[in-house]
Amino acid sequence: MKLIILMIIFSQTVFSKNQVLEESIIVKSSYSKKIKKLQTKHNFIVDHVHKNFFEVYGKKGTLKLLKKNGFKAGFQKIRKSLISYPSFDDNTKKLKKLARKYPNITKLFSIGKSVEGRDLWVMKISDNPNKDEFEPEFKYISSMHGDEIVGRELLILFIEDLLSMYQKKNKKVVQLVNNTEIFIMPSMNPDGSEVPKRANANGVDLNRNFPDFTTNDDDNTPDGREPETQAIMKWQKERHFSFSANFHGGAVVVNYPWDTKSQRHPMDKFVVKFSKYYASFNQPMRDNPEFPEGIINGSDWYEVDGGMQDWSYHWHNDLQVTIELSNTKYPDYSTISKFYKDNRKSLFNYIKIIHSGAGFKLNSNSKNGKVEVVQTKPMKRNLGSFNFHGGEFYKVLPIGKYTFNIKLSDGTTETRKLEVK
Ligand SMILES: [Zn+2]
Numbered sequence: 001m002k003l004i005i006l007m008i009i010f011s012q013t014v015f016s017k018n019q020v021l022e023e024s025i026i027v028k029s030s031y032s033k034k035i036k037k038l039q040t041k042h043n044f045i046v047d048h049v050h051k052n053f054f055e056v057y058g059k060k061g062t063l064k065l066l067k068k069n070g071f072k073a074g075f076q077k078i079r080k081s082l083i084s085y086p087s088f089d090d091n092t093k094k095l096k097k098l099a100r101k102y103p104n105i106t107k108l109f110s111i112g113k114s115v116e117g118r119d120l121w122v123m124k125i126s127d128n129p130n131k132d133e134f135e136p137e138f139k140y141i142s143s144m145h146g147d148e149i150v151g152r153e154l155l156i157l158f159i160e161d162l163l164s165m166y167q168k169k170n171k172k173v174v175q176l177v178n179n180t181e182i183f184i185m186p187s188m189n190p191d192g193s194e195v196p197k198r199a200n201a202n203g204v205d206l207n208r209n210f211p212d213f214t215t216n217d218d219d220n221t222p223d224g225r226e227p228e229t230q231a232i233m234k235w236q237k238e239r240h241f242s243f244s245a246n247f248h249g250g251a252v253v254v255n256y257p258w259d260t261k262s263q264r265h266p267m268d269k270f271v272v273k274f275s276k277y278y279a280s281f282n283q284p285m286r287d288n289p290e291f292p293e294g295i296i297n298g299s300d301w302y303e304v305d306g307g308m309q310d311w312s313y314h315w316h317n318d319l320q321v322t323i324e325l326s327n328t329k330y331p332d333y334s335t336i337s338k339f340y341k342d343n344r345k346s347l348f349n350y351i352k353i354i355h356s357g358a359g360f361k362l363n364s365n366s367k368n369g370k371v372e373v374v375q376t377k378p379m380k381r382n383l384g385s386f387n388f389h390g391g392e393f394y395k396v397l398p399i400g401k402y403t404f405n406i407k408l409s410d411g412t413t414e415t416r417k418l419e420v421k
Contacts, residue, residue, distance in 0.1 A: 018226065019043065020203035024076040025056040025063050031302060038069060045205055048250035048324070049302045050290065055250065057198060057205060078147065078196065084333040085149060088118055088190045091156060095121055095186075102163045105129060105177060111185075112231030115201035118190040120231050123159050125182040132181075134361045136354040136394050137240050139183040139318075140347075142247035144206045144228070144308065146192015146199070150326045150339055151247025155186040157340045158347050173348075180354060183241075188228055196330065200226055207248075207304065210311035214260045217306065220315045232308070240388075241318040243354040243396045245278075246308055251324040253291040254278050259298030259307045259322070266383050267319075270398040274353050275321055281345035298322070317386040319396050358402060358418035359394030367391040369408040377401035 027035070031049045039046055042065060044058030055076065056062060066073045086094070099108035107129040110119035126135065140158075142151030162182075165173040176182075187193060191201035199205050209229045211220050222230040254275040257265050265271050272295065279285045279294025286294045298304060312318040326339060371393055373383040377400050386395070393404075397420045406414040 018202070018204050018209065018224070019045075020059065021045070021057045021199045021205055022060045022203065023056075023058055023062045024198065025058075025066065025073050026053055026076050027056055027066060028053045028072040028074075034069070035071070038065070045208060046302050050251065054302075078330065085153070085330075088187070088194055091152070091186065092119070092121065094156060095123060095159070098159060098163060099123065102167065105163065105166055111235045112227060114189070114191045115227055116191045118194075120185065120188065120190070120228065122183050122185045122235075125159065125162060125177055125184065126180060127178045134392065135179055135181050136242055136357065136359075136396075137181045137183065138351050138354045139185065139241050139244040140247070141185045141188050141232070141244070141308075143186070143193055144188040144246065145248055146189040146194070147196040148198075148247070148249035148325075148329050149193060149196065150249050150329075150331065150336065151323075152186045152193065153336045154325065154340050154343055154347070155184050155247070157336075158344070159184055159186075161344070162348075176348075176351060180351065182351060183239075188232065188246075200228055202226060207308055208306040210306050210308050211315070212260055212306045213310070213314045215305055220311075236312065236316050236318065237389075240390070240392050240394060241312070241316065242357060242359075242394045243351075244312060244318055244320040245323050245350060246320060248322060248324050249326045249329040251290070252285050252288050252294070252327055253324045254285070254295045255298045255301060255309075255322040255324060256295060257298055257313060257320070258310050259304035260310050261303075262299045264297075265313075266381075267398065271319070271321075273398075274350070277353065278321070278323065278346045278350045281349060282342045284342055285346075317393075317395055354396055356398065356420055357394060357396040358404075358420050359392070360404065360406070360416055360418075362391035365391040367408055369406060371407070372405040373397075374403045374405065375400050376403055 030052055031054050044056050044062050047055040056066065063073055063075065095108055099106045105125055105127060107124040108121060110121055112120050114120065140155055142155050143149060162173060166177050189200050189206055192199055204226050206226060206228055209226050211217050222233040256271050256275045275295040276293050288294055309320045309322045312320045325343065368389045370385050370387055372385045373395060375381050375383060399420050402418045404416045404418060406416065
């Protein structure tokens with residue numbers, strides 16, 4: 001009997017994180033307690049809250065439910081102008097061409113396949129791209145919501161730009177590329193973008209599909225999740241990412257952790273600072289009247305459970321923000337170059353922040369363990385314990401002095417004093 005009850009609970013949890021989105025709705029009212037209550041009861045997804053409107057995604061009957069409760073709402077319409085956007089195949093060709101043109105600083109690879117079998121392409125940009133050097137590892141991921149397309153195009157333009165600047169021996173670019181392992185994934189949901197729609201081909205919202213440490217889905221296992229989510233989880237486990245961003249559309253703002261709980265991040269001041277830094281180079285973002293200085297705390301905006309941003313720091317010490325690039329998810333393709341111009345400096349300068357940090361490499365690369373990071377100056381505080389693998393650990397940190405208490409899985413311990421200048 002007990003087993004049966006457990007199984008029912010388990011299957012409900014799985015169902016919830018893999019909930020199929022059947023309706024895309026725009027609600028024309030402000031986000032209120034009333035809608036939060038309805039959301040908890042009926043388990044639909046809220047996204048992109050603006051002053052007088054927001055989006056809702058849910059199963060069949062959600063629009064009816066909202067209207068019954070007095071909300072002015074209707075289905076979202078997708079504009080036809082998207083026809084002029086490149087297809088998945090066009091972008092694949094482009095990435096392959098760039099990898100061929102710059103073989104000394106690129107490595108193009110796929111971390112897995114989407115539901116419909118499309119490759120999840122990643123471009124690595126670094127000197128000695130085929131070697132795993134002891135350099136901080138950075139990543140950009142875009143368009144896990146298939147209809148939020150601007151980021152996909154911007155990241156491809158950014159790859160092209162970075163590679164050509166490197167070839168032209170631009171000093172800042174050469175320095176960054178030679179000392180960083182940069183990974184760029186323009187499209188995490190290629191099936192969704194082909195339609196276009198938010199969810200993947202199974203109808204699941206990938207940004208609600210990651211383990212959530214505040215709910216009962218707190219086991220960091222890829223089992224039972226969507227193929228795209230699984231691919232990211234496996235990839236992240238193999239690497240040592242310490243700083244990243246993921247791109248969306250539907251607003252213009254940097255959304256910083258946490259999304260899933262209202263408590264502040266352990267390094268809140270620092271997180272706010274670099275979020276502002278991204279926005280500061282992007283005039284429409286910085287001066288956006290909706291979001292002062294172009295930033296907002298995720299949970300202050302609206303709660304997201306099962307998002308990639310919180311998962312990546314909580315489980316993998318990979319500090320991540322969610323960057324919303326455009327109010328219109330599918331703006332006219334001719335405006336992409338303007339979006340690129342607005343984000344170009346931000347995209348470059350944001351990567352540089354990864355060099356504010358400290359780490360270690362042990363003499364044996366088979367060593368795994370845990371490291372407790374304690375800040376000693378300018379203030380004393382414990383920043384938590386983090387797993388590491390492959391004998392390597394690196395953490396993005398604000399300026400200060402730190403003690404790393406390393407505990408290896410064989411029980412031996414080691415202490416290192418490090419400084420971030
Ligand atoms: Zn999104």
